[in-house]
Amino acid sequence: MSEQETTFELHPQLAQDSLYLTDWPLSQVRVVDDNQYPWFILVPRYNGISEIIDLSEQDQQQLWHESAFLSYWLQAEYRPNKLNVAALGNEVPQLHMHHIARFKDDVAWPAPVWSAAAPRQALSETEVLRLRDIFKQLSL
Amino acid sequence: MSEQETTFELHPQLAQDSLYLTDWPLSQVRVVDDNQYPWFILVPRYNGISEIIDLSEQDQQQLWHESAFLSYWLQAEYRPNKLNVAALGNEVPQLHMHHIARFKDDVAWPAPVWSAAAPRQALSETEVLRLRDIFKQLSL
Numbered sequence: 001m002s003e004q005e006t007t008f009e010l011h012p013q014l015a016q017d018s019l020y021l022t023d024w025p026l027s028q029v030r031v032v033d034d035n036q037y038p039w040f041i042l043v044p045r046y047n048g049i050s051e052i053i054d055l056s057e058q059d060q061q062q063l064w065h066e067s068a069f070l071s072y073w074l075q076a077e078y079r080p081n082k083l084n085v086a087a088l089g090n091e092v093p094q095l096h097m098h099h100i101a102r103f104k105d106d107v108a109w110p111a112p113v114w115s116a117a118a119p120r121q122a123l124s125e126t127e128v129l130r131l132r133d134i135f136k137q138l139s140l
Numbered sequence: 141m142s143e144q145e146t147t148f149e150l151h152p153q154l155a156q157d158s159l160y161l162t163d164w165p166l167s168q169v170r171v172v173d174d175n176q177y178p179w180f181i182l183v184p185r186y187n188g189i190s191e192i193i194d195l196s197e198q199d200q201q202q203l204w205h206e207s208a209f210l211s212y213w214l215q216a217e218y219r220p221n222k223l224n225v226a227a228l229g230n231e232v233p234q235l236h237m238h239h240i241a242r243f244k245d246d247v248a249w250p251a252p253v254w255s256a257a258a259p260r261q262a263l264s265e266t267e268v269l270r271l272r273d274i275f276k277q278l279s280l
Contacts, residue, residue: 051223052211053208061204068192084228087223089222112230
């Protein structure tokens with residue numbers, strides 16, 4: 001992972017749809033700018049990687065470690081009815097893993113969030129600052 | 141994993157939507173009965189488990205190992221444009237991980253398959269037998 005930092009370029013669509021929270025050893029942690037769901041993404045800091053299995057075995061292990069850590073935090077913080085964990089990437093090929101806390105009364109339930117007709121609603125500045133504070137402490 | 145075999149009960153919806161292929165150390169491997177996409181699911185053979193992080197750390201490692209193995213095979217067999225790997229479970233709470241080979245000319249592209257309006261089309265018997273033969277060799 002030594003050469004990640006200098007060369008990593010985030011896909012412009014991810015940069016537009018989500019906000020930076022922190023960097024973990026493998027991934028950049030970002031929150032999707034939509035207050036209708038707690039929706040976080042992990043973006044391994046490599047260019048040209050589309051699939052989980054494009055990562056080295058060691059990096060795959062690290063991704064699952066970071067995914068589990070984020071999932072544990074989502075459960076503790078939001079107490080959702082269900083977690084949705086997914087790597088799709090049909091529209092944005094740069095590997096990114098969605099982690100979404102879902103509730104039986106959220107606007108898309110039980111459909112996946114990607115099919116929701118509801119337009120996104122931006123996070124408040126207060127919420128973004130709160131999350132950045134939390135993730136400053138959540139170091140891996 | 142010693143007591144899995146005797147007590148495992150597959151959720152009726154998964155039993156209805158998909159066909160048995162084989163058992164790996166942790167998961168039952170099944171194919172979704174839809175010839176529009178190569179669509180496989182891993183179902184860890186436990187009752188009452190909904191989230192990846194409900195599994196022990198050792199079983200989580202095994203799940204990712206099985207997920208990667210299935211993904212490598214999907215890439216080699218179908219040469220898709222993209223893999224979709226996801227644990228959602230909003231409708232069927234029993235933990236199951238989707239692995240879908242996606243193509244730019246498939247009926248749902250670029251939307252996730254779960255939002256596709258196209259009704260499912262059953263697999264041919266020949267195809268099911270072919271897959272069962274393949275997975276007989278793909279032991280983990």
